[in-house]
Amino acid sequence: MLYKNFTDMPVWQKAMNLSIAIFNLSSTLPRSEDYGLTSQLRRSANSVSANLSEGFGRSTKKDKCNFYIIARGSAFEVQNHLLYGKKINYFNENDVDKLINDYKELIFDLNKLMKSLKR
Numbered sequence: 001m002l003y004k005n006f007t008d009m010p011v012w013q014k015a016m017n018l019s020i021a022i023f024n025l026s027s028t029l030p031r032s033e034d035y036g037l038t039s040q041l042r043r044s045a046n047s048v049s050a051n052l053s054e055g056f057g058r059s060t061k062k063d064k065c066n067f068y069i070i071a072r073g074s075a076f077e078v079q080n081h082l083l084y085g086k087k088i089n090y091f092n093e094n095d096v097d098k099l100i101n102d103y104k105e106l107i108f109d110l111n112k113l114m115k116s117l118k119r
Contacts, residue, residue: 006053006057011106011109012053014102014106015075018048019049022078025041025091029085029090037090040081045078047077050071051074052067052068061118065118068110076107082099
């Protein structure tokens with residue numbers, strides 16, 4: 001399907017919604033983490049949708065795919081930060097487990113998107 005704007009892409013919409021969920025979750029972190037886990041978690045979550053939008057604006061399939069690969073890497077990074085936050089008891093286990101699962105679904109969608117570009 002051809003989209004007129006990156007905001008029309010379901011994968012971008014999912015990534016943006018997850019970024020908002022991460023922002024809300026990280027707002028409970030202590031102020032001492034403002035330049036640590038809070039910043040890293042928010043930046044990696046926001047990077048997913050940002051790289052999807054940048055890839056959308058590229059003209060070649062190879063360029064698009066490179067940005068989608070970076071987006072996927074950021075999604076894995078978010079999962080790592082969530083697991084760390086859970087292990088040091090900053091986050092509720094159920095909240096993290098749900099977000100991890102949501103990011104697994106997002107990664108699956110990103111893989112499908114990249115596969116469709118390679119056809």
